[in-house]
Amino acid sequence: RDSLFPSSAAHSPPAGYPSILLLNSSPPTNTSRLVLCPPRRKCSIPGPSDHETNHTALTNGTAHQKKAFPVLDLNYEHVHAPFEISLWVLLASLMKLGFHLIPRLNNIVPEKKVPPVMNADVFFLCLLPPIILDAGYFLPIRPFIENIGTILMFAVIGTLWNTFFIGGLLFAVCQINPGYTMDLGLLPCLLFATIISAVDPVAVLAVFEEIHINELLHILVFGESLLNDAVTVVLYHLFEEYAGAGTVTVLDGFLGIICFLVVALGGVLVGAIYGILAAFTSRFTSHMRVIEPLFVFVYSYMAYLSAEMFHLSGIMALIACGAVMKPYVEANISHKSHTTVKYFLKMWSSVSETLIFIFLGVATVDGTHHSWNWIFVTATVILCLIARVIGVIGLTYLMNKVRIVKLTTKDQFIIAYGGLRGAIAFSLGFLLNEEHFPQKKMFLTAIITVVFFTVFVQGMTIKPLVELLAVKKKQEAKRTINEEIHTQFLDHLLTGIEDICGHYGHHHWKDKLNRFNKKYLKRYLIAGTRCEEPQLLSFFHKMEMKHAIEQVEKGGGSNVPSALPSTVSMQNIQPKKPTVEPERMLPKLPKGKEDEIRNILRTNLQKTRLRLHSYNRHTLVADPFEEGISDIILRKRVIQKQKSLNTHINNYLTVPAAPPDTPVMSRARLASDPQARGAKYNADNVPTFQVDLASPQSPDSVTLLNELKKVEDQGLMMKAPSSKSMEGERDQQKLTRCLSDPGPSADEDEDEPFLK
Amino acid sequence: VTVTMGAAQTRSEHSYQDLSDKTGFSLEQITNLHKRFKQLSGDSETIRNLNSIPDLTDNPIKNQIINAFFDKRNQRNGEVGTYREIGFEEFLMVMSHFRPTSRKTSEEEKKAIRKEKLRFLFNMHDSDSDGTITLEEYRKVVEELLSKSGNIDLEVAKAIADAAMLEVASTNMPDMAPDYFYEGITFEHFEQILSGLEMESRMHIRFLDVDTNTMRCDRK
Numbered sequence: 001r002d003s004l005f006p007s008s009a010a011h012s013p014p015a016g017y018p019s020i021l022l023l024n025s026s027p028p029t030n031t032s033r034l035v036l037c038p039p040r041r042k043c044s045i046p047g048p049s050d051h052e053t054n055h056t057a058l059t060n061g062t063a064h065q066k067k068a069f070p071v072l073d074l075n076y077e078h079v080h081a082p083f084e085i086s087l088w089v090l091l092a093s094l095m096k097l098g099f100h101l102i103p104r105l106n107n108i109v110p111e112k113k114v115p116p117v118m119n120a121d122v123f124f125l126c127l128l129p130p131i132i133l134d135a136g137y138f139l140p141i142r143p144f145i146e147n148i149g150t151i152l153m154f155a156v157i158g159t160l161w162n163t164f165f166i167g168g169l170l171f172a173v174c175q176i177n178p179g180y181t182m183d184l185g186l187l188p189c190l191l192f193a194t195i196i197s198a199v200d201p202v203a204v205l206a207v208f209e210e211i212h213i214n215e216l217l218h219i220l221v222f223g224e225s226l227l228n229d230a231v232t233v234v235l236y237h238l239f240e241e242y243a244g245a246g247t248v249t250v251l252d253g254f255l256g257i258i259c260f261l262v263v264a265l266g267g268v269l270v271g272a273i274y275g276i277l278a279a280f281t282s283r284f285t286s287h288m289r290v291i292e293p294l295f296v297f298v299y300s301y302m303a304y305l306s307a308e309m310f311h312l313s314g315i316m317a318l319i320a321c322g323a324v325m326k327p328y329v330e331a332n333i334s335h336k337s338h339t340t341v342k343y344f345l346k347m348w349s350s351v352s353e354t355l356i357f358i359f360l361g362v363a364t365v366d367g368t369h370h371s372w373n374w375i376f377v378t379a380t381v382i383l384c385l386i387a388r389v390i391g392v393i394g395l396t397y398l399m400n401k402v403r404i405v406k407l408t409t410k411d412q413f414i415i416a417y418g419g420l421r422g423a424i425a426f427s428l429g430f431l432l433n434e435e436h437f438p439q440k441k442m443f444l445t446a447i448i449t450v451v452f453f454t455v456f457v458q459g460m461t462i463k464p465l466v467e468l469l470a471v472k473k474k475q476e477a478k479r480t481i482n483e484e485i486h487t488q489f490l491d492h493l494l495t496g497i498e499d500i501c502g503h504y505g506h507h508h509w510k511d512k513l514n515r516f517n518k519k520y521l522k523r524y525l526i527a528g529t530r531c532e533e534p535q536l537l538s539f540f541h542k543m544e545m546k547h548a549i550e551q552v553e554k555g556g557g558s559n560v561p562s563a564l565p566s567t568v569s570m571q572n573i574q575p576k577k578p579t580v581e582p583e584r585m586l587p588k589l590p591k592g593k594e595d596e597i598r599n600i601l602r603t604n605l606q607k608t609r610l611r612l613h614s615y616n617r618h619t620l621v622a623d624p625f626e627e628g629i630s631d632i633i634l635r636k637r638v639i640q641k642q643k644s645l646n647t648h649i650n651n652y653l654t655v656p657a658a659p660p661d662t663p664v665m666s667r668a669r670l671a672s673d674p675q676a677r678g679a680k681y682n683a684d685n686v687p688t689f690q691v692d693l694a695s696p697q698s699p700d701s702v703t704l705l706n707e708l709k710k711v712e713d714q715g716l717m718m719k720a721p722s723s724k725s726m727e728g729e730r731d732q733q734k735l736t737r738c739l740s741d742p743g744p745s746a747d748e749d750e751d752e753p754f755l756k
Numbered sequence: 757v758t759v760t761m762g763a764a765q766t767r768s769e770h771s772y773q774d775l776s777d778k779t780g781f782s783l784e785q786i787t788n789l790h791k792r793f794k795q796l797s798g799d800s801e802t803i804r805n806l807n808s809i810p811d812l813t814d815n816p817i818k819n820q821i822i823n824a825f826f827d828k829r830n831q832r833n834g835e836v837g838t839y840r841e842i843g844f845e846e847f848l849m850v851m852s853h854f855r856p857t858s859r860k861t862s863e864e865e866k867k868a869i870r871k872e873k874l875r876f877l878f879n880m881h882d883s884d885s886d887g888t889i890t891l892e893e894y895r896k897v898v899e900e901l902l903s904k905s906g907n908i909d910l911e912v913a914k915a916i917a918d919a920a921m922l923e924v925a926s927t928n929m930p931d932m933a934p935d936y937f938y939e940g941i942t943f944e945h946f947e948q949i950l951s952g953l954e955m956e957s958r959m960h961i962r963f964l965d966v967d968t969n970t971m972r973c974d975r976k
Contacts, residue, residue: 404856404957404960405957406858480923481916485901485916486877489897489901490877490958492815492816493821493877495815496815496821497821497961499809501792502792506961506962537916540915540916543919
């Protein structure tokens, strides 16, 4: 991770293996070749030099032999680099598919066509960021902040402890066995220990994703793996710089500490700045919804690159960027963009992960890197384990004095066992300068062994161990609205109690932060009136939206949707109105009129749907598909109210069930666009009308309005008591004001962490 | 707990021990809380109202919290009703609901603690002390919760409360007959619906052993 640009001096890929990023061809010939390559010229496969001669021949204009017109031609050089990359990505994905279909394990034997060698820059610039961004964007903020003290302790103190313990003891081992091992100074040992001691986020994610462990443990290990990046960066640079000089003074140590603070806080600051920028940009994207996901990705990547540029912690920048921008961006972008962001992130991180492990596998099998040394390797592995165990136990003992939810022995075991090393360690080792560190190959061998040991042995056995120890698993249940209400209630309650107690605790500061957030940040970063919406409200509307979508997908019934199949409906909980004795509140319609009304409503509703067939990119703003959703919601509300009235009324005021939609239509209607919605309602040319109980309709189907007027003129007494219709209209307006985007799919939680 | 200045030391220590046994606080914590109590009560023996705490003004459920202190049901003595003024013991009893669990509590103790904390919440919602949370009461709860968040339409608050009530009813009595009227959330249903939140590890604040009162400027 030394430099941004591939520097041939720092590391040299072994001769004979073309690295995957083929940047060797000289630019001028390439471009000119692209511009003019007359079809008559037969471009042959071998080497760039050939092209040059061809070209000079061409440009010189000398006579050349007229060859037969090449009907079919092969030009591999032209697409060489992207072709191979795509091939590898495809291979990785197919393998991933294969593992799921055939749950066999893991000797990754890649196709030996052109074995790629992991270029450290490829790793750090292309493969690592998607995984980290995915983790950061979906980081569950609440548990992270609640446990931040413990996480920081593990990340900083734990990594430092690991480094010095392993480094020191390895040095001792080397001193004891001077014959077997090469002569290792203390500093190279420490450098090696730095590389090997950091818990790796990629490996942790890969393994923990399978085991569905409870949130606390997951966030502890994962948070640690993310935050120890700052420590690793500082120590790595420190030892690398001074390994050449040979000594480290106290001043250097002191500077190292300052450097650590700068690296860590600087990284977070850079990330936060980009996050705010992204949030601010997303405020204005209501007219150009298609590029919204792009902003998320590009700003995050820029944050990473900017941090790397200044030798700050890129990982922390990326995490900070994702975490900061998420609440505001989510409030601003459309449902489709949200889905896009989510699935792109998952896709990229999945492919990256597989590619990383493939490369690791190749690097293992590839012999030129290795120099096996029994003592060194076994000492490393054993020391890693011991250091981890001692570190975790010691730190937990300290933290349990301060923590409220204590960590049990089982928890400690899982934390220690989950300290996996991964590809970051390998790449850092790969980046070492062979001149300064002649033992580089030995280091690499040891690193790979440790990585394989932790990932495969520990990673594979952790699942049965979790079962065996009966560690608490992740709660799969959906968040209910009662839980949401009470979580908020508890927050306020605990803040209040703290205030009464008189000391400014945890909750007090959280409350202050929330208020600051609401007052200043949300106002500038969230578009429209959404900024004032309290969390409970957005949760509720998301839930309603999910139910409505479920209804649409089921084929549009007119039942009151409920999360659980039960016979309970609004009727059961509404206190019964004192019946004014069995007189009808509305006069009964003659049967003919009833059918007529039904037909009119049905045909018009169908017309509204049939009109909304096609759309293109540019009309996404005025996306009319959401009409269907609000229709359903409104209809649902309306029907709830209906059911609370007398059952006689229910009979002839119920809207006939919508004809079951084709899946295409229902999917097409899943968009929701709160900004456009709001905008539409603010327009003055929307015809206003009384919403009757029996006729929910979309506001801009003017034909329907006319029909209704006609129907009304015929003296149809469909007006319920006026308060009800007012409610209906207010409902609709409220809907537009408060409509919020649902989660990406009907059955996933908004606060779902990055565990799949 | 009436303490005269003369025999203050031994008497207060003795009564502190009593309180410690009753509520589970440590002696240092009780001393701190007593100092706080004196601050809030203006050095008198009882508190008549807690409205004057400045930090509470922004809290949407301020009234419920204050009422909880004066609620007899939270005193664990089986009485119902409200006090007009509370003494230090009552203050402490209410505070004891927010003690964190220690590492050594067993599973049954944890369950008992959870029940107790849920009972406290339940009492806060059940303002008429009839043992159930009716729809009206729940609506009031949601309204209060949203009260400081700008202009919230009452209709939306109602809808949220209705949906929540529906959820409780559906979870606990899924096969209700269509004309059965679900009167209100009973304590068992309340426990059931919030069992996922693990109240015993959430509903607590950190009570300090160190006296921080002297480190801040006075609130009077």
